[in-house]
Amino acid sequence: MTPSQSTSLNMGKKPLMMVTRYINRVIKVRLKNDLVYEGVMVDCDGYMNLVIEKAVEYEGEGRKATYPRILIRGNNIMYIQLLPMLGE
Amino acid sequence: MTPSQSTSLNMGKKPLMMVTRYINRVIKVRLKNDLVYEGVMVDCDGYMNLVIEKAVEYEGEGRKATYPRILIRGNNIMYIQLLPMLGE
């Protein structure tokens, strides 16, 4: 294999660090039980615990509920949708 | 990507620290098995173990039971609903 330049550039960068860059922006989180939460992420930690404000809960196609602020326990998460920022 | 100001402001803040700020206030906890507990959180720790007083247990739409004080084991938790405080 030929080492690629991108590897040396990216090694050491941590996805969780990338998450902290989305603080105060809208994210969408899908849990292992297929519930989805969309809202403004106002906090996160190294366990992927997330605090989301103005969270809308979806199940399948439908909107189920809204919450002013929820703390999602990281180990329930399947993936987080991040929206690329302008200029990226 | 352009680093955002919010990142530097928020990095290091921990959701679990935010939870301790809700001590002695009403929270609502949803477990992975969809049971919900609402009451006054009087204690918590780094495993997200929570002690709730005057806890009301809900399943779906219905109220099932009340408990003077329960300790919920953190690893059962899906999310915690936190109510923003006045002035926040």
Next chain:
Amino acid sequence: MTPSQSTSLNMGKKPLMMVTRYINRVIKVRLKNDLVYEGVMVDCDGYMNLVIEKAVEYEGEGRKATYPRILIRGNNIMYIQLLPMLGE
């Protein structure tokens, strides 16, 4: 957010420490499989392993069995019902 006085008073207190205060008193433990055990807790540790004496086992509404002494493995626990003490 405005830091609340209660936070500074309670930070550092651990639910598991609170459990040790219930040693030699009656507790009720609900497991993830919905079995419930009620009896005198005579010992506990940092994994939430509990030793209960004169334990009564319930499933749904019915009483199923009694045990002179059982050690419940902590990671099966959903929550522990603690009864506030007189004077609390």
Next chain:
Amino acid sequence: MTPSQSTSLNMGKKPLMMVTRYINRVIKVRLKNDLVYEGVMVDCDGYMNLVIEKAVEYEGEGRKATYPRILIRGNNIMYIQLLPMLGE
């Protein structure tokens, strides 16, 4: 809350240490899959791994099999029935 005397007496005692006191005596172990094993516990460790001799396996009301010696992996255990000793 009023600290109880029993707390100070019992803090630090570990259930797993209590288990070691049952070495060479009969215990009954119920696993998460509801299989039950009864026999003489001849060894144990800090993961709650147990070695049981002359083990009888039960499923529901029925006896299924016997084993001269089995090592049960601790993380399968729901609870261990301990029989109080004479004089306790």
Next chain:
Amino acid sequence: MTPSQSTSLNMGKKPLMMVTRYINRVIKVRLKNDLVYEGVMVDCDGYMNLVIEKAVEYEGEGRKATYPRILIRGNNIMYIQLLPMLGE
């Protein structure tokens, strides 16, 4: 057994290090729940958390959705398809 030369050559190399070599290339990830995500991996960490851009989601034979950027939590992953590079 006869130690093979390849062992001494490969010991110490870590699959997760191999993953970092695929940064900025297309990978396909299959999760434990059989959902599949294909796209450009732009970041990864030691928990196998992966950030994928232009991610296409598949379920069975069908394409379900696309996402500009998602962070997949490592513990959901069954396997990652890596495409050998030219010259390997």
Next chain:
Amino acid sequence: MTPSQSTSLNMGKKPLMMVTRYINRVIKVRLKNDLVYEGVMVDCDGYMNLVIEKAVEYEGEGRKATYPRILIRGNNIMYIQLLPMLGE
């Protein structure tokens, strides 16, 4: 409680150490999914990972397959049947 002599004799002995004494002898391993493997254990480690040679696979009453050598991942194990040695 009265401390028993056997406790002091046995404390500190580890089941996993006992397993190493069965190296090169026949064991029978039952997994959480009820598959059973019987053969000569030629290696083991502290995670209860086991290497078994001439392994016969059973499901329920029937023999399903044989393998010259398999490495069973420890966290799948429910219990290991150990056969007491002559003279024990």
Next chain:
Amino acid sequence: MTPSQSTSLNMGKKPLMMVTRYINRVIKVRLKNDLVYEGVMVDCDGYMNLVIEKAVEYEGEGRKATYPRILIRGNNIMYIQLLPMLGE
């Protein structure tokens, strides 16, 4: 019990070290969900993460797919079939 010679010879040998000896040889991996992957193992690490090349995927009796290179996450593994080498 009588300590056996084999114990002293084998203690300390680690199955995962044994796995590294199979690098560049054909192995067959069965996952907890009963999918099977067969191919040349080109890398592995201490979490039992494996990189397999020319991997053939089987489900039950049937061949489902082939992959030039996949990284299987270790915690999905039930067992690895290792083929004894000539001369062993």
